[in-house]
Amino acid sequence: MKQLLSGNEAMALGAYHAGVAVATAYPGTPSTEILENLARRDRIYVEWSTNEKVALEVAMGAAYGGVRALASMKHVGLNVAADPFFAVSTTGIIGGLVVISCDDPGEHSSQGEQDNRHLAKFAKVPMLEPTDSQEAYDLMDWLFKISEEFDTPVLLRSTTRISHCKTVVDVSRERKADLKQPAFIRSPSKYVMVPSNARPRRNVMEDRIIKLRSYVESFPMNEMILGDRKLGIVSSGVAYQYAREVFKNASFLKLVTTYPIPVGLVRRFAKEVERVIVIEELDPYLEEALHQLGIPATGKDFIPIIGELTPEIVEQGAIKAGLLPSPKPVHKSAVSAPQLPARRPQLCAGCPxxxxxxxxxxxxxxxxxxxxxxxxxxxxxxxxxxxxxxxxxxxxxxxxxxxxxxxxxxxxxxxxxxxxxxxxxxxxxxxxxxxxxxxxxxxxxxxxxxxxxxxxxxxxxxxxxxxxxxxxxxxxxxxxxxxxxxxxxxxxxxxxxxxxxxxxxxxxxxxxxxxxxxxxxxxxxxxxxxxxxxVKAAGKPFKVDADQCTGCYTCLDIGCPAISLSDEKAVIDAGVCLGTACGICAQVCPQEAISEMGK
Ligand SMILES: Cc1ncc(C[n+]2csc(CCOP(=O)(O)OP(=O)(O)O)c2C)c(N)n1
The missing domain is CATH 3.40.50.970 (Thiamin diphosphate (ThDP)-binding fold, Pyr/PP domains)
Known part of the structure; x- marks a missing residue:
């Protein structure tokens, strides 16, 4: 069955079909809809947790209890949850544990921009990144399997465009009828991280990464597409889609497993092509990984390190770097945004x-x-x-x-x-x-x-x-x-x-x-x-008595979108005003010119 799904909807459905039993989150754009979608399903426990740290701890406890669990959050949420994220990497789990971090390149709705791919490497947690909603859906099953097979939490890293854009998804699975039965297996050496237990776990963690390195070599969603061998492009996430759009004939290596990366596959790809470039959003994460392998890749010398990429930005960078022949842009956005007057974000009418x-x-x-x-x-x-x-x-x-x-x-x-x-x-x-x-x-x-x-x-x-x-x-x-x-x-x-x-x-x-x-x-x-x-029923709206209004504009100081000026006097849009349920404008008016309609 085919469905048009956003990345977040696809992740939620994929996790549900994969048999997730406990899902937790603290809201934050662009991740919020993952839990909202899971909350519409039955046979699953969902909660808005107090914060991201608690969300991950609840999910971690559920995974200790042998069931599949998921915690989702925005990128900065993973900073809040960093302590349990590192801790659960040390202990491992029994049931599968998937952590979803939705990054926000360009800070559309965030207090900061950060590339959470570093956090996966930092915490030694395997990371996978979808390039569209189909992969977001398909990956969920893999993530839980990897988590269980390697006794590790797994990070799915998404970004705003992957989370919010809708693409067609072939929904191939159904939720299994026989979910895993919850059961806690006592194992202090695994779960009680006093130093004498934590030290041996460090060895377990390093062994696990070695095993994962060989596992990702044959991971089926990593893909080598050989076209023109003059240029080989390594990419992941939404940047891969932009690169495919801009470089029509080049060779590509799409990486879905971005920690650890499949070193052998990357080396093979580099041998197949004359020149390797990396197209990636935010930090030179993959580029540096390639440098460590001795592959002289470039990328951030012509692709910005700050902000969200678009096909246009990738194209302009490529032209500047001489990778595309024509100085004329070959890619044009299908829809050009109309020129709208700038408007500051503001609080709603009637905001407390x-x-x-x-x-x-x-x-x-x-x-x-x-x-x-x-x-x-x-x-x-x-x-x-x-x-x-x-x-x-x-x-x-x-x-x-x-x-x-x-x-x-x-x-x-x-x-x-x-x-x-x-x-x-x-x-x-x-x-x-x-x-x-x-x-x-x-x-x-x-x-x-x-x-x-x-x-x-x-x-x-x-x-x-x-x-x-x-x-x-x-x-x-x-x-x-x-x-x-x-x-x-x-x-x-x-x-x-x-x-x-x-x-x-x-x-x-x-x-x-x-x-x-x-x-x-x-x-x-x-x-x-x-x-x-x-507020279900707004009160009676307010009005301005034009004879009493002196045009002092004091009412404009509250920034209510219901109030504007006409002939230098204040007027209130009755359709927007929350009226007696608010009444702040009437309180600030020094002329007492604002009152309830009909009075
Ligand atoms: C660590 C982190 N988690 C989540 C968010 C997303 N976020 C921004 S503000 C906010 C909470 C807003 O609720 P509240 O404090 O009640 O203020 P309100 O918007 O209702 O006025 C959230 C969840 C964030 N910015 N940072």
Whole structure:
């Protein structure tokens, strides 16, 4: 049966057909749909885990229990899960364990760009990379088999284009009726990594890589395609598709097993062709591997090391390097993008984060858009990652930092302990708080950080598409789940000054924040209001009384997409406005010109 599937859909279906019994993930683009697709299936346990580290630990436990398990995450998620990733490489497993890392070249939706192929080599975990959805589907069965045969976790590395592009997949398998029975086999020398047990496991790991090196030599999805022998191109992943498109007649070596690479096959290919080049996205990972073999390959001298590749970029590089004869581009994108006006990302109409960020800007910044030394009386606002990070843009301009998930609280403590004379506020979302904010807050309690933490609780993981998390009471299957109450959790951690405010009540936010900034020791404000995309019925929309509006534009300072200008007066788009469910514009208007429609 043929189906049009994205890479993520294909991975999910492939894993399901391969008999995966436990699947875990923490959401993150471009990986999220893998678990979302698995959550639609029966006879499988799925969960949104608290974070990627927990996701991998749960999957690792399941694989210790003898069943097939999978943990999926975005590239930076594997940084969070690096500790168990290295640990499970040491212990091995019994059931198959597949880890999926979806990298994001070009940082379409990420705080950083990194090439996770290095992490496979670093952790000594075999890695395979599909070049389309068919391979993504087919590979899943192989990955579990490799994992079980070699007693190792296996990394499937995808990238945004592989994960999100749809190609035709011949769905050849079905889920087996007789899945492996869970059973834990006691083996302290394998699973209890005290130094005396861990040292012998190092030998096991090295032996395993030696065996894998010979296994990958005959792996059927690696492919040598001999065309014109003047140019031989080594490639993997989506870059392989671009290279095939641009170099019509060259010879190709497509590598699906990219750690370890099939050394013999690569050497044979290099002998078949006059010149070897490597076309790969991000780092010269394969190119350096070829150099180590003494093969004088080139690639990164004409293919960029930064950002996502496209067929055009590969073609331009090849022309520049004299590999393609014509200086005229031979490849043209089928669809050229229309020239649209630039638009900054912004928070939605009715977003509960707006009010808190507006108050923060008013209270904390004297001149929000001027970089430079911070003034006396201003407050440093460390931020985290979520929809609220968009508050860095004007008109809100309310944030000073954003590095990686959970960092806001630690950064705030660091700034304060370093002796920066200004007050420091840390801002993070509810999902981010549970993901990796809790330990930072424990640090603030333990070390008496004189900081205020604002948890923007919109009851969901909004930025990645509304997944549940432990604070929401919604499971990965969107059924009812247990709720971890954030205020109870925060109190339990030892914070004495805990405040819950209505995220749409500007006065309450302001007075609470002022109070917290004046008190010693850590304080927490939970600013609570639902994500507008979860609000079933919007309230009555608001309107502007044109006679009362003086055109002062104060309402534009909240950056609500429902408000615009007409004849120098504010107007509200009633179709976009969330109305009485929000009402922030009415609170900021100094002329009291904004009110509920019909009043
Ligand atoms: C390590 C890591 N994992 C996952 C992500 C993807 N991601 C970005 S923000 C975010 C959470 C957003 O939820 P929340 O903190 O509740 O804020 P909201 O978007 O709801 O405002 C996630 C999962 C990431 N950037 N880094």
């Amino acid at each position: 984060h707006v009010g808190t960020e507006y108050v923060l800007r008013q209270l904390c910044f004297q001149n929000p858009s001027s970089p430079g030394p911070i003034k006396k009386g201003e407050v440093v606002v460390t931020s985290d990652i979520g929809c609220y990070t968009l508050g860095v843009y004007p008109p809100l301009s309310a944030l000073d930092t954003c590095a990686c998930m959970g960092a806001s609280i630690g950064q705030a403590i660091g700034l304060q302990k370093a002796g920066v004379p200004n007050k420091v506020v840390a801002v993070l979302g509810d999902s981010t708080f549970v993901h990796s904010g809790i330990t930072g807050l424990v640090d603030a309690v333990y070390n008496q950080g004189n900081i205020t933490v604002i948890i923007l609780d919109n009851g969901t993981t909004a930025m990645t598409g509304h997944q549940g998390h432990p604070g929401t009471g919604i499971s990965a299957r969107r059924t009812k789940a247990a709720v971890v109450k954030l205020e109870k959790l925060v109190e339990g951690l030892g914070v004495k000054n805990v405040n819950v405010v209505n995220a749409f009540d500007l006065k309450a936010i302001e007075s609470t924040l002022k109070r917290c900034l004046e008190t010693e020791g850590p304080s927490v404000i939970i600013s609570r209001g639902p994500c507008p995309l979860n």
